[in-house]
Amino acid sequence: VRNYTIGDVLSRYHRMKGFQVMQPMGWDAFGLPAENAAMANGVPPAKWTDDNIAYMRKQLKSLGFAIDWSRELATCKPEYYRWNQWLFLRMLEKDLVYKKTGVVNWDPIDQTVLANEQVIDGRGWRTGALVEKREIPMYYMRITAYADELLSALDSLAGWPERVKVMQANWIGRSEGVEVSFPYEDGSGVLKVFTTRADTLMGATYCAVAAEHPLATRAAANNPQLAAFIEQCKRGAVIEAEIATQPKAGMATGQFVVHPLSGEKLPVWVANYVLMGYGEGAVMAVPAHDERDFEFATQYRLPIKRVVQSTRGAYEDTVAPWQDAYAEPGVTIDSGAFSGLAFEAAVDAIAAALEAKGLGKKRVQYRLRDWGISRQRYWGTPIPLIYCERCGDVPVPDDQLPVVLPDNLVPDGTGNPLAKTPSFYQTACPTCGGTARRETDTMDTFVDSSWYYMRYCCPDDATAMVDDRVGYWMTVDQYIGGIEHAILHLLYSRFWTKVMRDFGLVQIDEPFTNLLTQGMVLNEIFYRKSDSGRITYFNPADVELILDERGQRIGAKLKLDGKPVESDGIGTMSKSKNNGIDPQALIDEHGADTARLFTMFAAPPEQTLEWSDAGVEGAFRFLKRLWHFCAEFQRAGGAQTANDPSALARQVAASPDQTALRHEIHAILKQANYDLLKFQFNTVVSAAMKILNALEKAYRGAGGVSAVLAFSQESLPLVREALAIQLRLLAPITPHLSFHVWRELGLGNDVFDAPWPEPDENALKLDEIELVLQVNGKLRGSIKVPSDAVRAQIEQMALASPIAQKYIEGQSVKKVVVVPGRLVNVVL
RNA sequence: GCCGGGAUGGCGGAAUUGGUAGACGCACGGGACUCAAAAUCCCGCGGUGGUGACACCAUGGGGGUUCGAUUCCCCCUCCCGGCACCA
Secondary structure (H helix, E strand, C coil): CHHHHHHHHHHHHHHHCCCCCCCCCEECCCCHHHHHHHHHHCCCHHHHHHHHHHHHHHHHHHCCCCCCHHHCEECCCHHHHHHHHHHHHHHHHCCCEEEEEEEEEEECCCCEEECHHHEECCEECCCCCECEEEEEEEEEECHHHHHHHHHHHHHHCCECCHHHHHHHHHHHCCEEEEEEEEEECCCCCEEEEEECCHHHHHHCCEEEECCCCHHHHHHHCCCHHHHHHHHHHHHCCCCHHHHHHCCCCEEEEEEEEECCCCCCEEEEEEECCCCCCCCCCEEEECHHHCHHHHHHHHHCCCCCCCCEECCCCCHHHHCCCCCCCCCCCCEECCCHHHCCCEHHHHHHHHHHHHHHCCCEEEEEECCCCCEECEECCCCCCECCEEEECCCEEEECCHHHCCCCCCCCCCCCCCCCHHHHCHHHHEEECCCCCCEEEECCCEECHHHHCCCHHHHCCCCCCCCCCCCHHHHHHCCEEEEEEEHHHCCHHHHHHHHHHHHHHHCCCCCCCCCEEEEEEECCEEEEEEEEECCCCCEEEECHHHEEEEECCCCCEEEEEECCCCCECEEEEEEECCCCCCCCCCHHHHHHHHCHHHHHHHHHHHCCCCCCEECCCCCHHHHHHHHHHHHHHHHHHHHCCHHHCCCCHHHHHHHHHCCHHHHHHHHHHHHHHHHHHHHHHCCCHHHHHHHHHHHHHHHHHHHECCCCCCCCECCCHHHHHHHHHHHHHHHHHHCCCCHHHHHHHHHHCCCCCCHHHCCCCCCCHHHHCCCEEEEEEEECCEEEEEEEEECCCCHHHHHHHHHHCHHHHHHHCCCCCCEEEEECCCEEEEEC
16 A cells, blocks of 8 residues: 555656656566465465455555556466566577576475575474475576676666665675685695785685585595585575574685795685685685684684784774784785785785786676576476477477466475476477476566566567567656665666667666655564464454553453453564555545555655554544535635636735735645655645645634634635645545545546646745744744845844843854844854 | 664654754643534643743763754664565
8 A cells, every 4th residue: 555655646746747657557476475375275376366466456446546457467477477488588598597506495394495485493484394405407697797787877876765776786796806816735726715805815824615615525525524514514504694693613624725925824614604606615714804704713713813904093002813803904014025005005016916926816706696597386487498308408499488387286385386297397399309398497586577567568569578669668767666675676677677678679778767665564463372382473453452541551452352462563564474454444444545645644655664553543534624624615605716816816915814824825835845856745744734724723713613614705715726736735645535626616627637736936925034043052032034134134133132132141242143044043 | 794774752753954853643631512422623742940931951872073963973772674585
């Protein structure tokens, strides 16, 4: 509701601003959740997915979103995913897709590959079995070939939040450093490492390699203890966060390398903090200047040699080498010929020395890895390959696309159903016609979401992935998505767009011109734990809070049985924690406009939002008051008032009250228009509330109780103008009410065809303005000055004011700060 | 652990990016209307002191820059998002 209300508000606002707006909708429908639901309910994921699409489509319609349903698509339909297969084959031809082994989580009981999400504390979520790692062949997309462009093009994305660009830049992780070769002791080769801190090379006291490194494998061949340790490492975590937080562990390989400059003999260790996937899978360890090396060296009593000194202060005077690592750049010390050099000079000198010996060179390293897209799962796009014993790996020919996914299978949690369905995997080799087997892996669902926005432009094209219409509409002017997509989805989409561009399919370089990263909606999590330790989660809608007489919360109970439930704090809304909210109840009780208004009012779009329906009544009350006010205005004959700007100006000029009211309304409108530019919809709603408050205050009749409103004939043109502003300001947020009342009040046929309201500069002008008066920066009062007063005049009036005089008495004025239109500060 | 973001009344949040901290709304308290309740309307509502005009304190904690800091800088705490197979 939050995500699509933001989109609808922006769409309707831009439509009123005169733009031609396309607001499409589709279903990213492949993936794990559908398989899990299918498993739980014993129905094929296709049926579950279709039912959900129908339910959600109905709900989106009831919320009144201005969606062009003729463009609707679902990524799980062959008309869509055939083009995933088609582009995959084009990429395979250009070597942008390749095959290599990759590591997966393996559940030994269910005999199945697990997603990271399905691994809980190192065990399979269904079986509880200790998860193993397995290496299997997979297909990769060569996103690293685009690393440079994906990084540099971030600068062109002016409409993206800075934080997203920073996260992407760090993810790509371009670093300039030095590749250093440490010759093996026996001269049989070299151990290559990459470092960004070549200045610390003279402080290297050992080298460390990943468990999967060839050197480790070789060393383990006649060292059973080491082999066992490596096995243990390989069984460990796959998730980077776990690898980075697990306790450091290592073992000496018994192998030694030679320091390329000093000739010193350094031991080589296997360490669980070295990643095979980054750099060379090996590091030179400088415990004195790297936190992780320091921790490891301390733990295994390896030497620590300090070779860099702080330039700022005497860090090394107060902290001994065995106490802490100094990881900042500084000046080299105790480094022989390389001593006394600043960071860059030291790196240059050491790189040059290495290069002269043929044992190193400067190079660029990326953190970004190629995109593994193979999934050993059913509910996804089939990878279009065929394996023939005679011909090998044979791509599916274009005229045999799409490879259609059977839609009647029910996964049971053990392996991939496709691999157990001969009618799917048995096929003929396209080359030799012999018996062959289809690939049963499917594609990562990020493939589906990497280009769906382009397909909205031409959803009916049965002969091509995209056509000319894509050129007309693309790029996406305003993309809206959760901040959780900041890296993966948004990076893959950018990569995919560039690939399509290089194939000549589109002319754009980037998919999304402006990006709004909406904050997540959180809600409280309630549960009970049974004696056996099994946890049951309860939906917050079924829980009642227990309050004391002061309204302070003292507990919570289940409405059904009145017995207490525990709170697990606030978390992202999720099915597993049963803390989501079905918006239907809100829509049923208060209507779509209230649901939309409240959602927009609760917080600015980019901010995380803790769900609470405590304010819904306030939003509903406001709309009822507005409706009532409009009805009273209509009853007073307001709908018959002609739209006559000069008559309005005359009548307003004749009344100071009307002048003040009109000024107030136009000032609120000016601020609201500014807030809209920043997409700050919560204060736009607040502005609409202020307008109604001002109108009610001005026209509330005597006796108050039954909210009788009194409009004089003279006031009708002004109220008409105010309501015309109000209804247009609210139209993007509460389209139903605005559309109806706009018509009822005779303001026009369709409020969405009306121009966006702009404040009248004449109404904004004031003869006299109030300035804040400060003395020594403290608020002491205010003074009224003519709005066209110059600095000297303001200064003089401020000093002459009784308030200032009171404080000045007996002291001298040092200076007077005047901030035009805001304040005067007298410094004593 | 690393990268990014956040913290303001009882609650959601505002403060035109260095210029009146708490707009707007919720909750709460008092009052009006009513036989009564609901709905509606009016008033109050950060803390401490004072009868009072007023004074002082206060934007997660500690320091700094400035005439002036929620806003800028340094250090710290806690929370949220991401970490490549949830999407």
